[in-house]
Amino acid sequence: MVEKQLKDRIIETALTLFEKYGYHGVTVDRIVAECGASKGGFYHNFKSKDELLYHIHDVFITYVLNKAQEAYVKYKTPTKRLCAIIRSFVRVFHIYKPHITVFNQEAAYLKPEYAEKINEKREQYKQIIFQVLREGIEAKQFRTEVPVEIAGLSIIGMVNWMYKWYKPDGPMSIEQIATAFNDLILHSLLTEEAKRDEDISSFLLSHVGDE
Amino acid sequence: MVEKQLKDRIIETALTLFEKYGYHGVTVDRIVAECGASKGGFYHNFKSKDELLYHIHDVFITYVLNKAQEAYVKYKTPTKRLCAIIRSFVRVFHIYKPHITVFNQEAAYLKPEYAEKINEKREQYKQIIFQVLREGIEAKQFRTEVPVEIAGLSIIGMVNWMYKWYKPDGPMSIEQIATAFNDLILHSLLTEEAKRDEDISSFLLSHVGDE
DNA sequence: GCGTACAGACCAACTAGTCGGTTTGCTATC
């Protein structure tokens, strides 16, 4: 086990500072001072401050997109898939809260060439959610009246908004929060028949998606 | 009717620019150039660029807080109150989308003395939502299992997230969006008995809150 | 003639990025 590389130290320090002061509230000098590095060390590892911002965005979106794809493949019914995706989404906040804060706050400042790459993955993520919702309606598990786009964006919004309030040492564990979200979302989507179906409604307050 | 005052022109121009490029992506010089004013004119109306940012925050949060309080007073049952508050919240996006974008993106950059004032109102807004949810559970209209804080923050999150996707000229009208939100939210909150209650469930796909 | 509203040249501070130089670690060679 080697000691932590400079690049990682820079990212970690930058993340902590960005989360607290925002991307524009932190200078490169401050980052390198805080982690005992130098201007040269920084620009040896990153082409620019913008590239660091991109890197942070990419780590998070790549991770969460993979998790969603895994969950989609692992489960076969719309309800299970949705619950598993949401749970994986919520869980990311436990590990990547600073990344997500930066992701949600500073995306507007990504340079076009970087923004394009990120938006592509962001779009993919959205489409997975939409897809599962459509499948759920098709399979008569979700109500037909549910507008797929609004519902999908609501789910993404309510989970993403966690970056404004989630504290890792808060009164509720990340698993409890995920369960609460799933319960709320399923209640808003499931048909009455689906709720009566033991196999489907059993996931209402359970931990679908636990590994 | 006098011609539009410089202060308003500055705010309007700044809003358009901030929404597109972010607070830090727009210089004071750019703002005054774009609206045919001067540095002197700007600093005659605002103490600093930060004060302009505060002003934008304050206009929005004050407006939306008032609307929520009005809705609370106007209706007497938890379900009606919640629907009316949500509808008023959604409607704001039609008028104040640029304000809200700035509000949600740049709050981190407010100077402490300004941030404190804004956070106070933000907190009040949250408490109104929590209060209505508690009343709804108390009155057996909402399910007892619903965790007030999570549900409240989810509602705030899903509506606020609109700033990322809402387009005034999109396929759905603002009223349709509000109705869709209310439908989703009520389904996730209402008890089975409340859903069967004609007087309560009638608001599921109706326009409670229309003036 | 006096205060309010605005103009625009000017300044001082800050900050991303550069560049010549030094250290570190690895490898080939004897």
Place this chain on the structure above:
DNA sequence: GATAGCAAACCGACTAGTTGGTCTGTACGC
């Protein structure tokens, strides 16, 4: 296993451009 050679990693003083904010001056209403 000592050493020479070399490239990648890293350092930090310096720079050029940018930007929020100031200051003196002017026009105008009362």
